[in-house]
Amino acid sequence: MLQNDLNNFENILQQVLEQGVDFLKTIDQRPTSVPHTVALVEELEEDGKGTAATLTEFAQRFAPIIVASSGPRSWGFVTGGATPAAVAGDWLAGVYDQNPQAIQGQGDVSALIEVETIRLLLSLFELPDTFMGGFVTGATMSNFTALAVARQWVGKRQGRDIAKEGVGNGVKVLSATPHSSAVKSLSMLGLGSQNFIKVDTLPGNREAIDIVDLEVRIQSLNGEPFMLISSGGTVNTVDFDDLEAIARLKEKYGFWWHIDAAFGGFAACSPQYKHLLNGWEGADSITIDCHKWLNVPYESAFFLVKKEHGLLQVETFQNSNAPYLGNPLENFSYLNFLPENSRRLRALPAWFTLKAYGKKGYQAIVENSIRMARLLDAFIQESADFELLAPTRLNNVCFTLKGDENQDKVHSFLTQLNQRGKVFMTPTVYNGKKGIRAAFVNWRTGEKDVEIAIAEMKAVLAPSA
Numbered sequence: 001m002l003q004n005d006l007n008n009f010e011n012i013l014q015q016v017l018e019q020g021v022d023f024l025k026t027i028d029q030r031p032t033s034v035p036h037t038v039a040l041v042e043e044l045e046e047d048g049k050g051t052a053a054t055l056t057e058f059a060q061r062f063a064p065i066i067v068a069s070s071g072p073r074s075w076g077f078v079t080g081g082a083t084p085a086a087v088a089g090d091w092l093a094g095v096y097d098q099n100p101q102a103i104q105g106q107g108d109v110s111a112l113i114e115v116e117t118i119r120l121l122l123s124l125f126e127l128p129d130t131f132m133g134g135f136v137t138g139a140t141m142s143n144f145t146a147l148a149v150a151r152q153w154v155g156k157r158q159g160r161d162i163a164k165e166g167v168g169n170g171v172k173v174l175s176a177t178p179h180s181s182a183v184k185s186l187s188m189l190g191l192g193s194q195n196f197i198k199v200d201t202l203p204g205n206r207e208a209i210d211i212v213d214l215e216v217r218i219q220s221l222n223g224e225p226f227m228l229i230s231s232g233g234t235v236n237t238v239d240f241d242d243l244e245a246i247a248r249l250k251e252k253y254g255f256w257w258h259i260d261a262a263f264g265g266f267a268a269c270s271p272q273y274k275h276l277l278n279g280w281e282g283a284d285s286i287t288i289d290c291h292k293w294l295n296v297p298y299e300s301a302f303f304l305v306k307k308e309h310g311l312l313q314v315e316t317f318q319n320s321n322a323p324y325l326g327n328p329l330e331n332f333s334y335l336n337f338l339p340e341n342s343r344r345l346r347a348l349p350a351w352f353t354l355k356a357y358g359k360k361g362y363q364a365i366v367e368n369s370i371r372m373a374r375l376l377d378a379f380i381q382e383s384a385d386f387e388l389l390a391p392t393r394l395n396n397v398c399f400t401l402k403g404d405e406n407q408d409k410v411h412s413f414l415t416q417l418n419q420r421g422k423v424f425m426t427p428t429v430y431n432g433k434k435g436i437r438a439a440f441v442n443w444r445t446g447e448k449d450v451e452i453a454i455a456e457m458k459a460v461l462a463p464s465a
C-alpha cells in the first residue's frame, strides 16, 4: 500500500489540492457552526485502504461538516485565518518535514529559517534584537515558556536552582488581569493558579493595571524577587497596561517583567495604534500569537526572551543532565530553549506570509480589522436592542442586549445567533454582566460580512420579520 501510494503521490496531492481549493473558494458560504451529529468509528481495520480511498472517506464523512472557522465571520475567541502565503508555507512544512533544533553542526538548516523568521518578526514589531525567540504551539505555551524562565530567575535571586531542586514555596507573582492561559501556566509550573497576588485595575471597570497599587504592592514585598505578568491587550476589552510606567518601575525595583501581547502586540503594525505598546521593549519576555492576527494556520506562536537571560533559559529547558558550558547562544539549539524537543518547522508559514505581504500588508490587515470592529461598534451604539459593555479600544467588540432585564436572554440570543451558522461569537462576562464578544483578526473580513452579521443579529430578535 505504501509503495502504491508513493507511486501515486502526484495524483494524491492533486486530489488534496482540489479539495483544499474547493474549501477555500467556498469558505464564506460555509456555515460557521454545525450541530454535532457524526457517528465515530472505533475500530481500526486490519488492512489499510490507501490514501485515495481514505481521502474519499474523509470527503464523505468529515469534509462537509468542517466549519468556516478560518472564514470571514468567525469572530468567537480570537480566531485568525490563514493567508494564501501562510497556507503555502504550511503545506511545505509538512512536505519537508524538518525538525529544527541546532543552528549548526547537524547538517540541517531548518533552525536557521526559524532564527530568520524571529528576526523578521522583531522587525515587524519594531523590537530590538536584544530578544531571542522561538516558535511554540500557541500563546499558552509561549506564556508557559517565558514564565518558566521567570521562575528560574526568581529562584536564582533567592539563591536556589528551581529547575534542579523543584519549586518549593515563595515564588511571588503579581498580575492584574492575566489571561486564563497565564493562570494555567502558573498551575503547570507548580506555582499554583491561585497564588498570584492580584493587583488592582484602574477605576471605571478597566482591565488595565493600576500603577499606583502596583507600586504599593511591590514595596510591601520588601525587596523580595517576583515576576509581573502584564497585559498587552486583554482578551475581553483589549485593555493595555501602561507599559511605559511599568518599564520605569522595573528600572527602580528590578523584577521579571512578562507581557502577554498574544494579539495586542499587532498594534505595533499601525502608526495610529503602536503607542499602546510604548515601552514594551523593556520587558524580559513577551508572548505573541501567530495563529491570531498574523493569520497563519494553527498552531503557531512565539516567545521572546531577552538574550541576557539565555543562561537561565537553558537551565530551565536543557535536555541533558550535563552542566551547560560556555555561552548558551553559541552552539545554539532550540532543544535547550523551549519545552519541546522535536517540533515541526512551524516558522515556515510565518516566514512565507511575512515575506509575501511585508510591513505594509500587515498594517493593512490590522487596520482593516480595527475598522470592521468600529463598524459593528457603530451599529451597536445606535441600536435600540444592543449596548456596548466596554468601549471598543482596538479589534474586539464587547456588547450585550440592552437593558438589565434582558440579561437572562443573552445566552439564548447567542446560541440562536451561532446556530444560524452565518456568524460566530463567544460569550463573555464583563463587569458582572453577561455579554458577547466579537473579535476581528481575520484578513478576509470585509464590510459585507459586518452587514451580514448585523442582519443576523436583527433576525434573531425578530424571527417573524
Ligand SMILES: *Cc1c(COP(=O)(O)O)cnc(C)c1O
Pocket: 078, 137, 138, 139, 140, 141, 179, 181, 182, 233, 234, 235, 260, 261, 262, 263, 289, 301
Ligand atoms: C488567545 C490568547 C492566549 C492563549 O493563546 P493560545 O494561542 O490559544 O494558546 C493568551 N493570551 C491572550 C491575551 C490571548 O488572547
